[in-house]
Amino acid sequence: MGEVTVKAPSISPDEYEKYRGKNVAIYNGKIIAAGQNSAEALQKALKKNPKLKPSQIEIEYIQLADELIF
Numbered sequence: 001m002g003e004v005t006v007k008a009p010s011i012s013p014d015e016y017e018k019y020r021g022k023n024v025a026i027y028n029g030k031i032i033a034a035g036q037n038s039a040e041a042l043q044k045a046l047k048k049n050p051k052l053k054p055s056q057i058e059i060e061y062i063q064l065a066d067e068l069i070f
Contacts, residue, residue, distance in 0.1 A: 019062045026058040
């Protein structure tokens, strides 16, 4: 089996704060839309970018906190 390399999206600290607790749609490493759930984020991304296909868009959840406290 070959190796699979996944490039993490580059999310700035300002974007991290802005989208904390939301699902974001990412295309070419940039956030293009956000929503309360993955379906909403994808729907907004496709509405803003009608030439894109769903398979071209990555959905990520931006956590509420940087660390878990036990």
